[in-house]
Amino acid sequence: MGAIYKYKKIFLFFLAFACIMMTVLTGQWFIFSKVPINKGYNVSEQMEIRRVLSINQCKDSTNKTVVDIVRKKKDTLFGSKNFLYCPIPKVGSTTWKQILILLKNKCKKCTNVRDVKRVHDILNDYWDSDKFRNMKKVLDRSQKMIIVREPYSRLLSGYINKVFIPVRLVFWENTWKYVERKRPVSHKKCVDFTFPEIVRYVIKAIKTNTMYNAHFDTMSNICKPCEIRYDYILKMETFNVDTMYMLKKLNRSDVYNDTDTLKRDSIVDSITWDINNMFRKDTGKCQSKPEKIRRLWRSFQISGYIGKNVKLPLSKKAEKNISKQELLQIVINATKIKNANNKVNKRLALIEAYSQVPYSDLVQLSEIFQQDCDIFGYDCKPDILFNRTKYPPSTNFLDIWST
Ligand SMILES: *[C@@H]1O[C@H](CO)[C@@H](O)[C@H](O)[C@H]1NC(C)=O
Ligand SMILES: *[C@@H]1O[C@H](CO)[C@@H](O)[C@H](O)[C@H]1NC(C)=O
Numbered sequence: 001m002g003a004i005y006k007y008k009k010i011f012l013f014f015l016a017f018a019c020i021m022m023t024v025l026t027g028q029w030f031i032f033s034k035v036p037i038n039k040g041y042n043v044s045e046q047m048e049i050r051r052v053l054s055i056n057q058c059k060d061s062t063n064k065t066v067v068d069i070v071r072k073k074k075d076t077l078f079g080s081k082n083f084l085y086c087p088i089p090k091v092g093s094t095t096w097k098q099i100l101i102l103l104k105n106k107c108k109k110c111t112n113v114r115d116v117k118r119v120h121d122i123l124n125d126y127w128d129s130d131k132f133r134n135m136k137k138v139l140d141r142s143q144k145m146i147i148v149r150e151p152y153s154r155l156l157s158g159y160i161n162k163v164f165i166p167v168r169l170v171f172w173e174n175t176w177k178y179v180e181r182k183r184p185v186s187h188k189k190c191v192d193f194t195f196p197e198i199v200r201y202v203i204k205a206i207k208t209n210t211m212y213n214a215h216f217d218t219m220s221n222i223c224k225p226c227e228i229r230y231d232y233i234l235k236m237e238t239f240n241v242d243t244m245y246m247l248k249k250l251n252r253s254d255v256y257n258d259t260d261t262l263k264r265d266s267i268v269d270s271i272t273w274d275i276n277n278m279f280r281k282d283t284g285k286c287q288s289k290p291e292k293i294r295r296l297w298r299s300f301q302i303s304g305y306i307g308k309n310v311k312l313p314l315s316k317k318a319e320k321n322i323s324k325q326e327l328l329q330i331v332i333n334a335t336k337i338k339n340a341n342n343k344v345n346k347r348l349a350l351i352e353a354y355s356q357v358p359y360s361d362l363v364q365l366s367e368i369f370q371q372d373c374d375i376f377g378y379d380c381k382p383d384i385l386f387n388r389t390k391y392p393p394s395t396n397f398l399d400i401w402s403t
């Protein structure tokens with residue numbers, strides 16, 4: 001009896017250890033995906049599984065055709081020769097827009113993606129009058145690609161990047177009146193919405209069909225996967241591997257030939273963009289410089305670029321006078337700290353942020369996400385967000401003054 005008891009303990013220990021390692025190594029995949037990623041992750045096989053799943057989930061679609069959709073909203077799909085892409089904000093769209101600029105030779109001096117400056121509208125000229133006239137032909141002969149992401153983390157990412165960090169007021173001006181405020185309206189017009197407020201806004205805007213902000217709209221609303229049959233469905237959770245695969249398909253492996261460079265480039269690019277933005281005059285109204293810096297620092301931790309216990313190495317006084325270049329260097333240095341265990345941050349931030357949302361709103365949100373979950377294969381009621389007793393929050397990322 002004693003021996004069995006002893007073995008049982010060892011067995012349970014290893015089981016627990018294995019679970020922890022799986023979660024640490026795979027991040028949110030282990031929790032969310034119906035198809036867990038592992039060493040044997042076979043991209044081409046997954047692409048086929050995803051394509052078939054999306055078709056099967058779309059059996060009763062509307063009568064709208066791809067042509068109808070693109071005629072109405074040209075930037076739904078654009079790309080290069082025989083290749084079309086539907087960009088979804090916060091889902092690798094910056095990197096892929098940069099890649100497309102290279103594919104189209106739009107930047108003569110660029111030899112790699114790092115040389116491509118972030119440009120938001122440069123590709124909207126895809127549908128020139130010739131292509132527009134022959135739209136059906138172009139659509140038929142083109143391979144179509146979309147990149148998707150687990151909806152809860154996409155929404156949090158939208159909140160962090162469009163509300164939490166110092167942002168430009170102009171981004172919010174049209175949306176302002178739609179955000180339901182339960183507390184007195186401040187007349188200062190500060191972008192100080194909380195995450196639960198944004199969740200309420202999203203629920204209301206989608207239910208009443210008044211969502212004008214693609215960052216918070218559903219992926220199905222943006223890219224119409226039931227009408228546009230995507231040949232390639234890439235996932236943010238496996239972005240680097242999927243992107244390499246796609247580049248190979250496009251015969252452009254020269255753009256990126258290893259996942260580490262791709263990953264590093266997109267991190268550095270994103271940090272540089274946010275810091276440059278922070279130093280603009282019209283960014284972060286109502287926030288002091290130290291507050292802006294702290295918000296950015298936390299956002300880099302939430303994104304998993306910086307370890308959660310890595311402290312901002314600046315005194316309050318130094319914060320006030322810091323230059324763009326210095327701050328960039330400090331952040332870049334912080335991303336290089338080894339063993340900071342930053343892979344778990346995204347997951348912990350997700351638990352923290354959603355724990356603040358009233359449970360009834362969380363349930364409504366899952367209904368709004370249901371179509372995206374069904375079509376793209378995500379669990380819409382993940383335990384880590386829906387079982388609050390089992391997964392209580394353990395971080396304070398969103399409380400910037402906490403230590
Ligand atoms: C991946 O899956 C495809 C299609 O199922 C198969 O042909 C290929 O051999 C697999 N590749 C690997 C490395 O297992
Ligand atoms: C689609 O078209 C068919 C026949 O043209 C029609 O009977 C059906 O009601 C339409 N469905 C929708 C959702 O509009």
Ligand SMILES: *[C@@H]1O[C@H](CO)[C@@H](O)[C@H](O)[C@H]1NC(C)=O
Pocket residue numbers: 250251
């Ligand atoms: C890919 O490139 C090779 C060599 O440059 C060429 O032979 C082949 O036709 C290309 N394939 C496609 C799909 O463009």
Ligand SMILES: *[C@@H]1O[C@H](CO)[C@@H](O)[C@H](O)[C@H]1NC(C)=O
Pocket residue numbers: 112254257258
């Ligand atoms: C990868 O690309 C870089 C330049 O973009 C090149 O210098 C390097 O040789 C390539 N490596 C491989 C293995 O193809």
Ligand SMILES: *[C@@H]1O[C@H](CO)[C@@H](O)[C@H](O)[C@H]1NC(C)=O
Pocket residue numbers: 321323
């Ligand atoms: C602020 O920064 C400038 C230039 O970096 C420096 O000359 C100045 O002494 C600093 N002021 C304080 C109060 O640290």
Ligand SMILES: *[C@@H]1O[C@H](CO)[C@@H](O)[C@H](O)[C@H]1NC(C)=O
Pocket residue numbers: 326329330333
């Ligand atoms: C960043 O790291 C480099 C090399 O380790 C060091 O020389 C530099 O002083 C650091 N910069 C800042 C601002 O911490």
Ligand SMILES: *[C@@H]1O[C@H](CO)[C@@H](O)[C@H](O)[C@H]1NC(C)=O
Pocket residue numbers: 387389390
């Ligand atoms: C939540 O997790 C606890 C502890 O693992 C479990 O006992 C409970 O049944 C779960 N609740 C739900 C609603 O799944």
